[in-house]
Amino acid sequence: MTAQFEYSTLAHPQDIKQLETILEQCFISGLGGEEAYINLIGVENFRIIRGWEQVVGGLATLDMGQWWGGVRVPMTGIAAVGIAPEYRGSGAAIALMQHMLKELYARGVAISALYPAVQTLYRKVGYEQGGSWCIWEISTRNIQVREQPLPLEPVVSINHQIFHELYQQQARLTHGYLDRHPAIWQRIIQPDEKETVYAYFIGTKEQPQGYIIFTQERTEDGEILWVKDWVLRTVAAAQTFWSFLANHRSQIHQVRWKSSAIDSLTLLLPEQTAKIWRESRWLFRVIDVVKALEARGYPSEIQAELHLEIQDNLLPANNGKFILSVANGRGEVTKGGKGELQLNIRELAPLxxxxxxxxxxxxxxxxxxxxKAILAATQIFAGASPWMPDFF
Structure with missing residues (x-):
């Protein structure tokens, strides 16, 4: 089964309907209504692949940013990659991803991230594991934090702008956090038809030290409080977060929240009773080697030089030898050098x-x-375990 694939934007109403049908089948309506999802992301942010004179698949692009070493790096997230079942194995998915990456390179995008259903496809086009997405769980009776240093104020009119500044303060200090796309914010604060979203400032409304956004769910295993998003800027805010959750113990059985694979919040708990309930890794790709290495931040006290030799089978400009010079928390890249650290573009991702x-x-x-190169790279790329709370 072979075809000449054609890659294009999504514009024609007939193509939109075809893509909706494909995504509905691929994700078993997991996107929460395909038409609504496409409208939320924006039709202009979708790409489709044609073969056999029809739409056989597509994907969504979310232009945003990601925080690395305290600096926001322009990043495009890839979501809703779907191929009609009858055309899987035809090469359509690879063609779709290859065209998309070439487009992003031409647009000057530095890096990209996505959540894979399977890693194999994305590894073929240069993605590799980049960081963690974890959901933690604890029984409310095991929290046992009673002290609540700060008041909590309910947020009556929930919109992401009122949380944005607090979120960005935490994001820029957290390795891998997103500078969120509006659609991601919308899915945090917008309830579906079966839930109610609750939000509280931690501290006063005039000077909040954090916030918590959550929903509650009754299940066969008991009542669960799902923390959809949180920001904690002080020790007092973190203590208040835990005591607030503990105070739900008469009605709520379990609390689940998103955090790093190594969660410092759990240090405030009396025992190691919090466990990771679900964990996966998102994938990452360097699209433009020079831009990506120069855009991110580095440890401010490090002054070092790293001679790289990189191979990229898809984007030729990334091939060859590069010298990364780091000083005062920033990096500068020049072509050439000794090539003392050799790696594929895929392996550059987790580094x-x-x-x-x-x-x-x-x-x-x-x-x-x-x-010498291993030592230099260890110093240059030292950082906390990367993670993000957002699934897209």
Whole structure:
């Protein structure tokens, strides 16, 4: 089964209907209404692939930013990648992703991230594991934090603008956090027909030190409080967060919240009773090597030089030798050098995000380097375990 694929924007009403049908089948209506989802993301942000004179698949692009080393790097998130079942295995998905990445490179986008249904497809076009997405769980009776240093004020009119500044303060200090796309904010604050969204400022409305946004659900296993989003800017806010959740224990059985694979919030709990309930890794790709390395932040005290040799089978401009010079928290890239650290564009992803150290990547055959290069890369890409609370 072969075809000459054609990649294009989504514009024609007939194409929109076809894509809605494909996505509905692919995600078993998991997007919450395909027409509404397409309208939320914006028709102009979808791309489709044609073959056999019809739409056979498509995807959504979300232009936003991601925080690396305290600096916002322009990033495009990829979502809702779907191919009609009868055309899977035809090469349509690979063609769709290849065209999309070439388009992003031409547009000057530095990096990209996505959540994979399967890793194999995306690894073929240069994506690799970049960071964690985790949901933690604890029984309300095990929280046992009673002290509540701050008041909580309910937010009556919920819109993302009132939370945005607090969120950005936490985001810029958190390795991997998004500068969120409006559609992601919308899905946090907008309830579906079966739920109510509650929101509270932690502290006073005039000077909040954080916030919590949550829903409540009755299940066969008991009542669950789902924390949809949280920001905690002070110790007092973190203590108040836990005591507020503990005060639900008469009605709520479990609390679930999103956090890092290594969650510092749990240090405030008396025992190690919080557990990761669900965990997955999102994938990451460096689209433009020079822009990506120069755009992110680095440890401010480090002054080092790293000689890279990179191979990218899809985007030729990323091939070759590069010198990354880091000083005062910023990086500068020049072409050339000794190529002392050799790796594929795919393997650059977990190095860039600090998900794995250069030593561990070398240990599993994902890069080769001299002792000097490994040491330099370890210093340059040192960072906290990367994560984000958002699924897209």
């Amino acid at each position: 860039y995000t600090s998900l794995f150290t250069p030593y561990h990547l070398q240990q599993v055959g994902k890069l080769n380097g001299t002792e």
